[in-house]
Amino acid sequence: MKKLLVLFLILVLAFSVVACSPSEEPGKNGQTSGEPVVGGTLRIGVQSEVANVAAWRLRSPQETLIWSAIYEPLFKMGANGEVVPYLAKSIEADPENLTYTVTLREDVYFSDGSHLDADVLLWNFENFKENSQIAGRYFSDVESFEKTGDYTVVIHLSRWNSQMPFSLTENPGLMYSKKAFDEHGYDWCMENPVGTGPYKLENWVFGESKTLVKNENYWNKDATVYFDKIEFPVIPEEMTAQAALLSGDIDAFYGPSNATMAEMLEKGGFHVTSGKLRSRIIFLIFGSDVKGDSPLEDVRVRQAISYAIDSEAIAKNIDKGLTYACRQYAVPDTPFYNPEIEGYGYDPEKAKQLLKEAGYENGFVTTIYVGLDNPFEDYMVAIQGYLKEVGIGVNLVYQDVSLWSTKTMFEIDDGMVLIGHGFGANLVNQMADNFSKRAVDGSGMLKLSKLHPDDLHEEIMAAISATDEETMYKHVHAAGKMIIDKYCLGYPVVMGPFANVLMREDIVDDHWIAHYSDFFDYTGVYRVQ
Amino acid sequence: MNSLGAYTRNRILLSLFIIFAVSVFAFLIVHLMPGDPVRAVLGIEADEAAVQKMREELNLDKPFLTQYWLWMKGIFKGNFGRSLTLNTDVGELIGRRLPVTLSLTIPALIIAAIFGIIIGVICATNRGSIADQLLTVLVTIANGVPIFWIGIMMIYLFGVLLGWLPLMGYASPFESFVEYLRKAAMPVSILAIRPMAEIARQVRTNMLEVINQDYIRTARAYGLSERKVKYKYALKNALIPIVTLLALQARDVAGGSVLAEQVFSIAGMGQLIMISVLNRDFPVIQAIVLVITVIVVFVNLLLDISYGWLDPRIRMTARKVIN
Numbered sequence: 001m002k003k004l005l006v007l008f009l010i011l012v013l014a015f016s017v018v019a020c021s022p023s024e025e026p027g028k029n030g031q032t033s034g035e036p037v038v039g040g041t042l043r044i045g046v047q048s049e050v051a052n053v054a055a056w057r058l059r060s061p062q063e064t065l066i067w068s069a070i071y072e073p074l075f076k077m078g079a080n081g082e083v084v085p086y087l088a089k090s091i092e093a094d095p096e097n098l099t100y101t102v103t104l105r106e107d108v109y110f111s112d113g114s115h116l117d118a119d120v121l122l123w124n125f126e127n128f129k130e131n132s133q134i135a136g137r138y139f140s141d142v143e144s145f146e147k148t149g150d151y152t153v154v155i156h157l158s159r160w161n162s163q164m165p166f167s168l169t170e171n172p173g174l175m176y177s178k179k180a181f182d183e184h185g186y187d188w189c190m191e192n193p194v195g196t197g198p199y200k201l202e203n204w205v206f207g208e209s210k211t212l213v214k215n216e217n218y219w220n221k222d223a224t225v226y227f228d229k230i231e232f233p234v235i236p237e238e239m240t241a242q243a244a245l246l247s248g249d250i251d252a253f254y255g256p257s258n259a260t261m262a263e264m265l266e267k268g269g270f271h272v273t274s275g276k277l278r279s280r281i282i283f284l285i286f287g288s289d290v291k292g293d294s295p296l297e298d299v300r301v302r303q304a305i306s307y308a309i310d311s312e313a314i315a316k317n318i319d320k321g322l323t324y325a326c327r328q329y330a331v332p333d334t335p336f337y338n339p340e341i342e343g344y345g346y347d348p349e350k351a352k353q354l355l356k357e358a359g360y361e362n363g364f365v366t367t368i369y370v371g372l373d374n375p376f377e378d379y380m381v382a383i384q385g386y387l388k389e390v391g392i393g394v395n396l397v398y399q400d401v402s403l404w405s406t407k408t409m410f411e412i413d414d415g416m417v418l419i420g421h422g423f424g425a426n427l428v429n430q431m432a433d434n435f436s437k438r439a440v441d442g443s444g445m446l447k448l449s450k451l452h453p454d455d456l457h458e459e460i461m462a463a464i465s466a467t468d469e470e471t472m473y474k475h476v477h478a479a480g481k482m483i484i485d486k487y488c489l490g491y492p493v494v495m496g497p498f499a500n501v502l503m504r505e506d507i508v509d510d511h512w513i514a515h516y517s518d519f520f521d522y523t524g525v526y527r528v529q
Numbered sequence: 530m531n532s533l534g535a536y537t538r539n540r541i542l543l544s545l546f547i548i549f550a551v552s553v554f555a556f557l558i559v560h561l562m563p564g565d566p567v568r569a570v571l572g573i574e575a576d577e578a579a580v581q582k583m584r585e586e587l588n589l590d591k592p593f594l595t596q597y598w599l600w601m602k603g604i605f606k607g608n609f610g611r612s613l614t615l616n617t618d619v620g621e622l623i624g625r626r627l628p629v630t631l632s633l634t635i636p637a638l639i640i641a642a643i644f645g646i647i648i649g650v651i652c653a654t655n656r657g658s659i660a661d662q663l664l665t666v667l668v669t670i671a672n673g674v675p676i677f678w679i680g681i682m683m684i685y686l687f688g689v690l691l692g693w694l695p696l697m698g699y700a701s702p703f704e705s706f707v708e709y710l711r712k713a714a715m716p717v718s719i720l721a722i723r724p725m726a727e728i729a730r731q732v733r734t735n736m737l738e739v740i741n742q743d744y745i746r747t748a749r750a751y752g753l754s755e756r757k758v759k760y761k762y763a764l765k766n767a768l769i770p771i772v773t774l775l776a777l778q779a780r781d782v783a784g785g786s787v788l789a790e791q792v793f794s795i796a797g798m799g800q801l802i803m804i805s806v807l808n809r810d811f812p813v814i815q816a817i818v819l820v821i822t823v824i825v826v827f828v829n830l831l832l833d834i835s836y837g838w839l840d841p842r843i844r845m846t847a848r849k850v851i852n
Contacts, residue, residue, distance in 0.1 A: 048804070049796075051570075051616045059571075133583075136576035190616065206617065206625065207796025208698060235697060235794045236803075239681050243696050247689045372807075400569075400809060 034506075034528030041229040042507070042525065045241045045253040049207050049234050054189045055124075055174040056132040061422065061498070065254050066232050068520035069212050070111070071195035073173035074102065074121075075165060076519070081335045083165040087116060087175060087196060089151075091165050095467035098143075100164050104151040111200040111215045114179035118147045123178045125153065128171070131186075137429055138167040162466045163428055198225040198522050209233040226526035245270065245504060251527070252503040257375060261502055262320035272322075273509040274497030279331040282323075282379060282420045282493040284309075284368070285434065286451060294414045295364045296451075302488040304354035305416075306344035308390045309383055313346070315494045318378045323496030328484050329431065330476075331495065335469075336427045338477035341484050344491070351390045363391025367415035372400050376418055379493060383418075422498035428463050428476060434490075435483055436460040451489050456482045540833050544826045548819075555818035556597050559811040566809045570613040587613075587812075600815065610812035614804060619816045622801065627820070629699055630797035633713060633789065634782045637720035641782075642775060645725040646768070649732025653767075654759055656737065664729070671726035676719050676785055680792040683715045697794035716789040723785065724778035731774055735767035742766075776832070783821075 050063045055071045058064060074088040083091070087108050092101040108116040125145045129135050141161040146154045155164065167173070177194040184192070193201055196219060199212040212230045233250060235241040238260050244250045245264065256264075264270045286302050287294075295301045311325035327343020330336040355361060368383065370376050384394040423430050432438045436457040456479060463475035483489050501513065511524030567583045568575070584590050587610075588599050603610060609619035648668065652661045688696030694715055700708035739745060740763050748758045787799035798817070805813035 049615060051614050053616075133571045133575040133579035136578070205796070206615075206622075207800065208794070233698065233794065234796070236800065237792050237794065240684060240697055240792055240794055243681075243684045243689050247692065247696060249688075249696060400807075 033508075036224075036226055036508070036526035037529055038224070038226050038526075039228050040527060041231055042227045042252070042527070043231045043233060043250040044501070045235040045244060045250040046232050047234070047236055047238075047241075047255055053191055053193050055176040055193070055195065056128045056171070057190070058171055058174070059133070062254065065520055066210060066212075067193055067195075068197070069199040069230055069522040070193045070197045070201065071174040071176070071519075072197050073169055073519060074104075074175070075169045075173055077169050083169060087173075088168070091168065093165075093467070095160050098157040098160055100155040100157070101148070102153050102155065102168070103149075104153075106151055107219055108175075108196050109217055109219045110175075110177040110179070110194055110196050111217060112177050112180055112194050113217060114177050116175055116196060118149060118151050118153050120175065120178045121153045122147045123181070124175055125155070125172070127176075127181075132171065134171065137433070138163075138170070138172045160465045160467060162469075162472045163464055166428075198223065199230060202229070207234060220523070223523035224526075225523055227522075230522065245502065248504070251507050252501050254501050256500060256502045258319045258322045258496075261322055261500065264502055269505050270502055271505055272497075272500055272502055273513055274500045279495055280420060280422045280498040281326070281329065281495050282376070282418065283329065283490050284383070284493055285417045285419060285490040286488070287414055287417065295358070295360055296366065296414065296416070298358045299488055300354040300358040301360060302491075303344065304351040304358070304360075304390065305387060305392065306488055306491040307347045307351035307354065308392070309386045309491060309493065310346035311493055314379065314382050318382060319494060319496065322500075323494040326492050326495035328480055329490070329492060330427060330480055331423070335473050336476055336480070338480045340477070341481050343484055344488075348386075348390055355390060355392075360391075363393065365393035365395065367395045367397055368418055369397045369399060369415060370418045372398050376420065380418060383493070418493075428460070428472070431476070431479055431483070432460050432464065435479075451487065453482070453487055456487065456489075537834055540830055544830045547826050548822055551822040552601070552815075552819055553597070555815050555822075556600065559809075559814055560593065560596070562809070566613060566811055569809050604819070609816040612805070612810055612813050614808040614810045615813075619812050622813065623798070623816060623820055626796060626798045626801050628701075629795060630783075630786050630790070630799060632702060632709070633716050633720060633795070633797065634779070634786055636713070637717045637782050638724065638775065638779055640717065640721040641724035641728055641778065642771075644721070645728025646732050646771070648725070648729035650736060650764060652729065652733040653736030653740070665733075668726040668729050671722045672730070676723065676788050677792060679722060680715070680719050680789060683719065684792070687715060699793075699795045699797070716793045716795060719792075720782050720785050720789050724775075724782060727778060728771060728774060731771060732767060735770060736763055739763045739767045776828075 044065070046062050046065065048062065050060065050066060052058050052060070052063050053067070055067070058067060058071075072087055074086060075091065076084045076086045078084040085091075085105075087105060089103045089105050090101075092103075094101070102121065104116060104118065104121060110116065114120070122145050125139075129139045129142060129145075141157045141159050143156045143158045146156060148154050157164075175196055176189065180192070180194040181189050198215055198218045198220070200215045201210065202213040203211040210232045212232075214225050214228050218225060233244075235244060235250070235253070238256060241250070241253045241256070242260060242264065245253055246267075261272050265272065284305075286296050286305070315321065315323045315325050326332065327345075328338065328341040330338065355363070368380060370380055380396050384396060387394050421430070435452065437452050437454075438457075438460075459475050459479040459482060463472050463479060466472035466475055484492075501509070503509070506528050507525065508528055509525055511521055513520055565580075567580050567587070567589065571580055571583060581590075588596050591599070600610070607620060609623070611617065612619055612622055615622065648664050652664050655661050684696045687694040695712050696715075698712055700712050702709040702713075736759075740759070745758060745763055748762055749755075783799075786797060787803055789795070790797045790799035791803060801813065802817055804810070805817065
């Protein structure tokens with residue numbers, strides 16, 4: 001009996017080891033070269049079902065991933081971070097008269113056969129302003145829209161806003177079929193996407209998968225649409241997604257954790273593709289008590305915290321080298337990045353010195369808040385450990401999604417908030433939301449905190465109202481320097497790609513994840529033989 | 530009114546009261562929790578105007594009692610509200626997902642009962658044999674190993690290494706029974722493992738206990754065959770407590786479906802519970818709690834009434850207590 005039992009246990013153990021050990025299949029990291037295959041189905045696993053369908057309601061990165069195959073923007077971001085026309089031919093700025101004139105291409109059609117003209121554009125703009133939950137971020141300075149030609153719409157502003165062309169590369173620039181809206185009504189549109197893109201929705205088994213088929217009437221005849229179908233199965237469990245990738249049940253998986261990516265890359269036969277401008281920053285925002293008795297009110301304390309954290313070690317050990325330490329609130333290699341910002345390298349001795357100068361030689365206790373929907377436990381524990389080294393005690397507070405939103409916006413005025421968000425073309429707007437006084441008036445973090453300096457607010461507003469790009473970037477750079485070097489309002493923990501997709505090696509991302517845009521271009525992904 | 534009628538009436542009244550109490554409790558819990566569900570749905574970047582608009586749409590701007598009244602009124606009209614995170618009708622959502630979960634949990638319970646009883650009987654009738662010891666070890670392992678781990682191991686073995694079974698998804702038995710069998714094989718198996726082990730353990734213990742009773746000894750003394758003694762007299766009596774155990778296992782299987790549906794990417798009630806609790810989707814949470822309560826209360830009511838009908842002592846006791 002004992003022998004039988006031992007044999008059984010050995011079998012169980014052996015199976016566990018085989019199942020969990022890296023595959024011995026030969027493979028390599030990176031994309032395979034070869035002839036693109038036209039036809040077939042691309043299967044991309046996603047972690048959850050999407051809630052928003054209508055173009056003006058899109059919110060989550062997953063919604064962007066899926067519906068990018070159906071909706072297209074008026075403008076895209078170019079290789080150098082510049083605004084490039086797409087569904088629109090041009091955008092002309094007139095700062096004196098506070099107007100932007102958008103002119104459309106004349107050959108764009110929706111998948112339902114309707115034509116994209118000025119009437120449709122005007123309706124899309126007005127509808128976004130009226131019904132989008134994020135209209136304020138993009139259209140708060142818009143007074144009205146006016147059709148001035150068959151393919152021309154003028155945007156009238158109440159005050160100059162330099163961000164409008166960038167905004168039209170994002171959600172406000174996505175076009176929805178007015179014909180579909182007129183025929184079926186608002187509620188129908190909330191569940192049925194109709195756009196100008198290369199695919200259209202064929203089937204949706206709610207909670208399980210969506211199937212998109214090629215839009216045979218796709219207007220862009222220069223583009224090759226490789227796959228006949230794209231499927232998006234919902235796979236909530238990452239280990240199941242790994243198994244599905246290994247078995248070939250899916251070709252790609254969107255948004256894997258860094259640990260999963262590192263493990264699969266090590267196995268071989270997979271590669272990771274990700275956006276560039278659209279990066280994700282993990283940022284520690286400091287708040288200071290309105291009553292004025294918070295240690296964080298002293299800039300030296302905030303700097304000490306920044307010096308105490310070793311971001312390079314976090315990037316290397318926690319994120320397995322898939323993120324990097326970044327010393328400012330901007331993505332490197334983009335026009336928003338300011339090389340003159342010094343930031344804070346890891347220097348615990350300097351941190352202790354600064355604490356001593358600030359009168360906190362014996363340390364103090366503070367709190368870091370984080371939303372439960374963010375997988376930040378490892379970062380939190382690491383930061384807690386680093387701060388303990390210099391004498392700062394940290395209480396870690398995890399909060400559910402609803403409480404997190406309310407707390408961080410309206411209730412927390414002291415302590416730190418660890419956030420992770422993507423940014424790219426909308427960087428100026430996010431700067432305004434998080435650090436200017438707009439954070440206090442509108443949507444933004446830590447409304448009750450005192451840390452919204454007047455001169456920083458003015459710098460950000462000057463960037464928004466700049467009439468030319470050079471002036472705008474000058475103000476963005478100045479604001480960036482204030483956020484980090486002058487006021488130390490937050491600490492950039494790590495930066496990494498925003499839209500990570502783990503793919504089998506026979507799937508090639510040519511220009512699928514448009515490296516400088518929010519949206520995916522499904523004419524840029526194919527399978528090789 | 531006879532004693533059975535009074536007993537049934539009292540049970541129904543009690544059940545209605547329980548449903549009402551749970552509905553109030555579910556509503557209170559969800560609404561008194563701190564935080565703003567609207568912000569959770571629209572996101573931190575949403576405009577305050579959009580937040581207010583949604584709050585009005587969801588009646589969250591109204592007094593608490595009014596909100597409860599409107600919710601109950603909606604339910605009596607068959608309207609459970611709209612999911613905040615999945616942006617779809619809650620009644621439709623539950624209607625679509627409940628059959629999926631039932632099509633996994635009911636077969637799991639049936640398989641658990643059949644194999645659990647067989648294993649228990651084999652162990653008890655061959656006490657001390659290699660088969661008994663090996664099966665007892667397996668039962669103990671099955672009781673201790675986490676379902677999640679078993680699920681992942683099965684996926685790697687049957688889905689990845691052998692490629693015999695699809696490693697995720699669901700097919701309705703009414704659309705394609707073969708596909709249903711292929712896709713449900715792994716989730717049903719992992720849902721069945723634990724209850725099967727528990728039933729096997731219980732049957733073995735009960736059988737061994739019954740076998741040592743005086744009336745079994747008497748039956749043997751009367752010269753009845755060992756087979757007749759074990760399977761006609763011992764097993765029959767040993768199985769009575771298993772009915773109660775099955776009811777308890779049904780609850781555990783329902784709980785296990787949350788994990789199984791997560792691992793095998795099945796859009797059932799378990800997955801819905803997970804999504805709605807994590808996102809504080811209160812119309813869905815309230816509706817699920819209410820639906821589950823009604824099902825449990827209804828099943829218990831049927832059991833109570835059938836017990837009362839089967840055993841006059843129960844209804845008489847109940848009558849005395851009430852009077």
